Amino acid sequence: MQDFDVIREARELKTQLSYSKNIGFFMGAGSSCALGLPNIAQLTGKIEQELTEPLLGLFKRVKKDLEIKYPSEKISIEDILNQTRRIREITAEREDSNFDGITGIESRQLDVQICRIIYNILTDAEAIADLTVPKRFLSWLSMQNREQSKEIFTTNYDLLIERSLESIRVPYFDGFVGSYEPFFWQESVERFVRKADLTENWIRLWKIHGSLSWFWKKSSSGSHKVVRLGKIEKIEEEKSEIVIYPSKDKYDSSRRQPFLVYFDRLRNYLLSGELLFIFTGYSFLDQHINEIIFNCLRQNNRLSIIVFFYADYEVERLHQIASGYLNLTAFGPTKAIVNGVLGKLNFVEANLKLKENTNTYWDNENGKMLLGDFNHLVNFLVENSGRSGEIEVAVNEN
Numbered sequence: 001m002q003d004f005d006v007i008r009e010a011r012e013l014k015t016q017l018s019y020s021k022n023i024g025f026f027m028g029a030g031s032s033c034a035l036g037l038p039n040i041a042q043l044t045g046k047i048e049q050e051l052t053e054p055l056l057g058l059f060k061r062v063k064k065d066l067e068i069k070y071p072s073e074k075i076s077i078e079d080i081l082n083q084t085r086r087i088r089e090i091t092a093e094r095e096d097s098n099f100d101g102i103t104g105i106e107s108r109q110l111d112v113q114i115c116r117i118i119y120n121i122l123t124d125a126e127a128i129a130d131l132t133v134p135k136r137f138l139s140w141l142s143m144q145n146r147e148q149s150k151e152i153f154t155t156n157y158d159l160l161i162e163r164s165l166e167s168i169r170v171p172y173f174d175g176f177v178g179s180y181e182p183f184f185w186q187e188s189v190e191r192f193v194r195k196a197d198l199t200e201n202w203i204r205l206w207k208i209h210g211s212l213s214w215f216w217k218k219s220s221s222g223s224h225k226v227v228r229l230g231k232i233e234k235i236e237e238e239k240s241e242i243v244i245y246p247s248k249d250k251y252d253s254s255r256r257q258p259f260l261v262y263f264d265r266l267r268n269y270l271l272s273g274e275l276l277f278i279f280t281g282y283s284f285l286d287q288h289i290n291e292i293i294f295n296c297l298r299q300n301n302r303l304s305i306i307v308f309f310y311a312d313y314e315v316e317r318l319h320q321i322a323s324g325y326l327n328l329t330a331f332g333p334t335k336a337i338v339n340g341v342l343g344k345l346n347f348v349e350a351n352l353k354l355k356e357n358t359n360t361y362w363d364n365e366n367g368k369m370l371l372g373d374f375n376h377l378v379n380f381l382v383e384n385s386g387r388s389g390e391i392e393v394a395v396n397e398n
Contacts, residue, residue, distance in 0.1 A: 002343035007351045020276035027154040030281025034374035037125045044077040050117045081245045115242040119235045134164040137378040139394040142170045149193045151204040157211045157244040172203040182228040184258045208262040214243035270296035279307040297325045310372040333368035
């Protein structure tokens with residue numbers, strides 16, 4: 001296996017961050033986990049603990065059926081929700097129609113209750129989460145003097161980013177407009193910002209798996225629209241359903257927005273020209289997202305993607321499907337993909353320059369790169385920005 005000089009790779013990364021005119025980010029579940037929120041396995045277990053009969057029995061039935069069908073996969077709450085929503089669609093939510101012993105009305109009740117439990121679990125975790133790291137990251141991003149808008153795509157549906165942005169008073173836009181019940185406005189997502197526009201330096205936040213603050217509102221005609229609501233005191237009393245975990249089958253239904261619009265935005269953004277696009281906390285397990293990423297890597301030779309993984313096996317798994325993409329680089333604790341080649345990260349102290357600091361990206365005691373942890377990645381970005389003092393002031397005064 002080839003060796004990669006971790007010091008040289010870190011220097012190259014610093015150069016790219018300094019000179020790239022356009023930098024975007026994709027944040028997966030790992031970035032929220034790094035801030036203390038439960039991961040998908042923990043969330044699945046907590047939901048099973050919180051459910052009561054008869055919905056608990058339905059939950060176990062769906063889960064067991066999926067485990068039988070897909071014995072090699074670890075069934076998560078996302079899989080269970082997706083299957084539950086398939087049953088809702090097949091049965092048209094009718095009490096006199098069932099699939100695998102679950103009626104349409106039961107599948108709807110299970111879906112609604114699972115989402116309410118998710119809401120309570122995550123809002124409780126958010127209430128005690130330390131927002132210092134996301135506030136530092138977003139302060140760093142807002143200070144970047146780039147020619148293009150600053151865009152964040154995320155599969156996370158928690159509200160840590162929104163809370164952090166509002167705490168440090170950084171303007172952002174997520175595709176919703178209005179004040180009483182902000183509604184999703186498709187045209188605002190599809191258009192790119194022109195030069196000298198007031199919102200040019202606003203952060204764009206695209207939540208491609210929904211959000212705890214989004215709800216399906218049903219019209220008198222039976223169609224749905226997505227609205228964004230403020231703080232909900234008691235989710236059990238909210239009549240509208242939370243918009244999280246878009247079902248794979250909903251891409252062709254009346255509920256396809258805003259998900260399809262966000263995916264189109266991701267595709268168009270990655271094809272927009274010169275771009276440094278950074279992934280953190282994403283494991284490349286969503287085939288729908290992967291298809292967009294790899295197609296754009298093929299079509300745009302000015303696109304450069306850098307991926308930071310928490311574990312080495314994620315690097316190895318990505319190499320199996322992405323070794324042909326020379327404009328994709330990935331780093332794990334001890335392994336990396338550079339120019340399509342999988343290799344080991346090698347730290348040679350003799351290659352250091354006088355007073356060169358490696359503490360922000362390398363754990364010399366344990367011999368591993370730190371940047372797969374979102375907390376360390378943010379520290380690396382801030383400390384190498386040349387504006388760490390300004391960033392700390394912005395974070396601490398709010």
